[in-house]
Amino acid sequence: MSTIDDEEAGLRTRKKLETRAALSAAALRLAQEHGLDNVRVDDIAAAANVSPRTYNNYFSSREQAICVALATERTLRAGAALRAITMDDRLEQALPRTIIDVYGEEPDTATVELVNSAPALRREYVQTLVAIDNRLAEVIAPRTGSDSLAPRVIAAAITNALRIAMEDWLAAETSVALTDLLSGCLAPLFPALHALDHNLPKGRR
Amino acid sequence: MSTIDDEEAGLRTRKKLETRAALSAAALRLAQEHGLDNVRVDDIAAAANVSPRTYNNYFSSREQAICVALATERTLRAGAALRAITMDDRLEQALPRTIIDVYGEEPDTATVELVNSAPALRREYVQTLVAIDNRLAEVIAPRTGSDSLAPRVIAAAITNALRIAMEDWLAAETSVALTDLLSGCLAPLFPALHALDHNLPKGRR
DNA sequence: ACCCCAAATTGCGTGGACGCAAATTTGCGG
DNA sequence: CCGCAAATTTGCGTCCACGCAATTTGGGGT
Numbered sequence: 001m002s003t004i005d006d007e008e009a010g011l012r013t014r015k016k017l018e019t020r021a022a023l024s025a026a027a028l029r030l031a032q033e034h035g036l037d038n039v040r041v042d043d044i045a046a047a048a049n050v051s052p053r054t055y056n057n058y059f060s061s062r063e064q065a066i067c068v069a070l071a072t073e074r075t076l077r078a079g080a081a082l083r084a085i086t087m088d089d090r091l092e093q094a095l096p097r098t099i100i101d102v103y104g105e106e107p108d109t110a111t112v113e114l115v116n117s118a119p120a121l122r123r124e125y126v127q128t129l130v131a132i133d134n135r136l137a138e139v140i141a142p143r144t145g146s147d148s149l150a151p152r153v154i155a156a157a158i159t160n161a162l163r164i165a166m167e168d169w170l171a172a173e174t175s176v177a178l179t180d181l182l183s184g185c186l187a188p189l190f191p192a193l194h195a196l197d198h199n200l201p202k203g204r205r
Numbered sequence: 206m207s208t209i210d211d212e213e214a215g216l217r218t219r220k221k222l223e224t225r226a227a228l229s230a231a232a233l234r235l236a237q238e239h240g241l242d243n244v245r246v247d248d249i250a251a252a253a254n255v256s257p258r259t260y261n262n263y264f265s266s267r268e269q270a271i272c273v274a275l276a277t278e279r280t281l282r283a284g285a286a287l288r289a290i291t292m293d294d295r296l297e298q299a300l301p302r303t304i305i306d307v308y309g310e311e312p313d314t315a316t317v318e319l320v321n322s323a324p325a326l327r328r329e330y331v332q333t334l335v336a337i338d339n340r341l342a343e344v345i346a347p348r349t350g351s352d353s354l355a356p357r358v359i360a361a362a363i364t365n366a367l368r369i370a371m372e373d374w375l376a377a378e379t380s381v382a383l384t385d386l387l388s389g390c391l392a393p394l395f396p397a398l399h400a401l402d403h404n405l406p407k408g409r410r
Numbered sequence: 411a412c413c414c415c416a417a418a419t420t421g422c423g424t425g426g427a428c429g430c431a432a433a434t435t436t437g438c439g440g
Numbered sequence: 441c442c443g444c445a446a447a448t449t450t451g452c453g454t455c456c457a458c459g460c461a462a463t464t465t466g467g468g469g470t
Contacts, residue, residue, distance in 0.1 A: 012417075012466065019418095041456065051420050056457060149386075150393040152369055157362035157394065164357055181354075188355040189362065191396035217436065217447075224448095246426065256450050261427060 020058050022048040024072075027065035032110060036062070036118050063124040070111060071128040078102045082135045087142060092193040095139070095158065096186045103129075103162060104179040112170060122170060130162040143196050154192060161185040225263050227253040229277075232270035237315060241267070241323050268329040275316060276333040283307045287340045292347060297398040300344070300363065301391045308334075308367060309384040317375060327375060335367040348401050359397055366390040 026047035030039045039062065045052040059065040081098045085091075107115075115125040136155035144150040165185040169178045231252035235244045244267065250257040264270040286303045290296075312320075320330040341360035349355040370390040374383045 010467080015466090016418080052456095053420055053422090053458090054418085057419075060457065062456090147389070147393075149369070149373075149389040153362075153366045153390050153393045156365040156369060157358075157397075160361040160365055161358045164354070164361060168354075184352070184354040185358050188352075188358045188400075189397055191400040192362075192394055195393075195396040215437080220436090221448085257426095258428090258450055258452090259448085262449075265427065267426085 019048065019050060019054070020068075023050070023055055023058050024065050024069040027059075027062055028069040031062070031066050032114055036066075036114070036121055061124070063118075063121050064128070066114075066121065067124045067128040070107075070115070070125060074102065074129060075132065078132050079135050082132070082139050085139050090197045091140065091143065092190060092197050095136075095193060096183070096190075099158070099162060099186065100179055100182045103166070104182055106169075106178045116170060122167070126163050126166045126170070129166060130159045133159050140196065150196075154189075154196065157189055157192065158186070161189055224253065224255060224259070225273075228255065228260055228263055229270050229274040232264075232267055233274035236267070236271050237319060241271075241319070241326055266329070268323075268326050269333070271319075271326065272329045272333040275312075275320070275330060276336075279307065279334060280337065283337050284340050287337070287344050290344050295402045296345065296348065297395060297402050300341075300398060301388070301395075304363070304367060304391065305384055305387045308371070309387055311374075311383045321375060327372070331368050331371045331375070334371060335364045338364050345401065355401075359394075359401065362394055362397065363391070366394055 023044060027039070027044045030043055030047060041055060041062065042052050044062065044065065045055040048055070055065070059068070078099075081102050085094045085098065115122045133152070133155045136158055137151040140151040140154055141148070162182070162185065165178070165181040169176065169181050228249060232244070232249045235248055235252060246260060246267065247257050249267065249270065250260040253260070260270070264273070283304075286307050290299045290303065320327045338357070338360045341363055342356040345356040345359055346353070367387070367390065370383070370386040374381065374386050
């Protein structure tokens with residue numbers, strides 16, 4: 001239901017995934033080739049051998065279709081990496097390390113040019129890329145006792161730090177290292193993570 | 206350019222503000238009366254004595270028009286309250302106090318029902334309400350030395366905590382106190398604010 | 411092998427967003 | 441008081457998103 005889903009499943013499901021992937025890939029390819037606003041919805045649908053209406057059953061905007069193709073793999077890796085964090089790890093170290101590891105890899109030039117070609121596209125790209133709130137919250141939850149708010153708040157804080165880093169990097173003309181930006185954006189949250197590691201010394205209750 | 210603007214200015218500008226306000230107010234009134242999806246863009250434009258095209262010069266969605274009317278006053282108050290924070294205050298205390306003060310007041314029933322009547326509307330409402338990143342960053346900036354990332358990261362963390370609190374409160378059927386939710390959502394960020402007050406003991410550099 | 415139902419696809423119709431260029435208004439300097 | 445340049449409004453055309461209802465399709469159960 002979310003961005004990602006894999007595993008084996010019924011044939012029906014598999015076909016659906018294929019259609020989705022085909023649409024997404026078509027959208028991306030066409031956008032790379034002709035530029036975002038020379039791509040009609042009809043073109044995407046045609047390239048994926050479905051009706052335009054069906055395209056809209058899968059995606060609610062061209063931007064979304066494109067960005068799913070651009071971000072799915074990354075999101076998958078992030079999920080796996082986060083799942084690998086255990087209760088033995090200290091969040092203050094594990095989370096930044098994991099995030100920098102997964103998101104430090106810089107997108108290729110073609111991607112950068114494409115997403116920078118339209119503000120809406122860039123917004124959607126970053127948005128899709130960093131949409132890992134839930135996974136993050138799951139990792140954090142076991143350390144906050146019964147407080148169900150804190151994990152979501154911290155998770156949101158982190159994904160937003162991530163978002164800021166990505167946006168700055170994309171917007172920057174001078175090439176800064178993405179990993180540096182990530183470090184800089186995560187650093188201000190260290191104290192909050194530190195507090196989680198040493199169970200609720202600062203928060204209320 | 207942003208959500209808010211006031212002050213005296215040229216007659217031209219004043220008229221523009223009036224038009225904007227008229228459209229926004231019309232959108233809100235019509236939505237309250239007939240429900241969101243019984244309101245056509247043409248109705249809003251007609252009620253404000255402008256062409257439909259002009260409506261779209263001011264707002265890019267009915268949701269936006271409505272929510273500006275619902276949130277402007279609050280955002281104004283937030284700006285003023287934030288401006289009142291001085292270097293003598295400790296962020297760890299001043300920010301939560303200010304935010305709870307401004308945002309703790311619960312919206313009236315009519316508003317809650319309206320924004321809950323459509324997911325897109327609720328999203329836009331909360332979004333518009335908590336759009337104070339910039340002001341927050343300005344308040345924080347003086348305390349982070351040359352680090353221009355930290356203020357934005359912390360500001361984003363706070364607005365997101367705020368967002369989570371508002372969303373939870375709106376979604377909750379059982380009436381919890383909004384102020385409690387706000388406290389709960391801000392608490393996990395205390396350590397980060399604390400660190401800012403005691404100049405960069407935790408961040409890198 | 412066949413039937414049946416649920417899920418997926420499709421077409422159609424409505425309404426919205428917005429680029430563009432023409433028309434109108436506004437404020438300012440002569 | 442006038443006219444002009446800039447800003448604003450407006451109409452039009454295009455494309456997009458999506459609700460709805462009809463149609464097709466795929467895969468279990470017998």
